[in-house]
Amino acid sequence: AQKVTQAQTEISVVEKEDVTLDCVYETRDTTYYLFWYKQPPSGELVFLIRRNSFDEQNEISGRYSWNFQKSTSSFNFTITASQVVDSAVYFCALSEAGNTDKLIFGTGTRLQVFP
Amino acid sequence: EAQVTQNPRYLITVTGKKLTVTCSQNMNHEYMSWYRQDPGLGLRQIYYSMNVEVTDKGDVPEGYKVSRKEKRNFPLILESPSPNQTSLYFCASSTGAQRRYNEQFFGPGTRLTVL
Numbered sequence: 001a002q003k004v005t006q007a008q009t010e011i012s013v014v015e016k017e018d019v020t021l022d023c024v025y026e027t028r029d030t031t032y033y034l035f036w037y038k039q040p041p042s043g044e045l046v047f048l049i050r051r052n053s054f055d056e057q058n059e060i061s062g063r064y065s066w067n068f069q070k071s072t073s074s075f076n077f078t079i080t081a082s083q084v085v086d087s088a089v090y091f092c093a094l095s096e097a098g099n100t101d102k103l104i105f106g107t108g109t110r111l112q113v114f115p
Numbered sequence: 116e117a118q119v120t121q122n123p124r125y126l127i128t129v130t131g132k133k134l135t136v137t138c139s140q141n142m143n144h145e146y147m148s149w150y151r152q153d154p155g156l157g158l159r160q161i162y163y164s165m166n167v168e169v170t171d172k173g174d175v176p177e178g179y180k181v182s183r184k185e186k187r188n189f190p191l192i193l194e195s196p197s198p199n200q201t202s203l204y205f206c207a208s209s210t211g212a213q214r215r216y217n218e219q220f221f222g223p224g225t226r227l228t229v230l
Binding site: 095 | 157159215
């Protein structure tokens with residue numbers, strides 16, 4: 001069965017600290033996609049990244065980086081030098097090749113960055 | 116501008132009073148779906164539609180109805196709302212092409228409170 005686990009319910013950091021949000025997934029498909037979304041206090045879902053199962057390259061986008069490791073079924077998200085504007089709920093999600101339109105979400109991690 | 120719109124954005128209602136949350140997309144997408152977001156549970160799919168007049172249950176369909184009479188619209192109907200349907204609801208759409216990645220476009224969300 002497919003599942004996404006975000007074990008960290010809430011993380012609090014002080015500005016400029018680095019923070020890593022963990023995501024562990026389960027799927028039987030060999031082809032699948034992994035996502036991270038940000039949900040700021042305003043409530044909308046903001047797409048951050050998509051990775052397919054054949055691309056294990058890590059990705060960096062500014063202060064954001066993602067570490068995809070198939071060996072541990074993890075897709076972790078690191079924010080370097082966090083800022084107050086990073087405060088949000090972050091969701092990791094999975095979709096499988098047999099039904100790519102359905103997203104299976106984790107329970108989310110609330111990140112609070114204090115000045 | 117390509118977008119998914121939802122109305123209303125906020126709604127407070129009482130138990131048993133029928134309501135409809137509308138969803139409309141202007142991208143000629145085949146696939147549309149509804150998710151609900153609850154604290155500690157993430158987002159879960161309620162219903163989806165692969166095309167006009169084709170709808171099916173997602174993971175948490177109880178208490179909801181949908182219809183897809185036109186390609187652009189996918190309303191969510193609560194015939195007799197109950198307090199456990201208090202939630203944040205998201206509509207999403209995508210092209211629906213089979214066995215390939217389809218970007219999901221999310222609406223802005225509808226915050227529903229049932230008293």
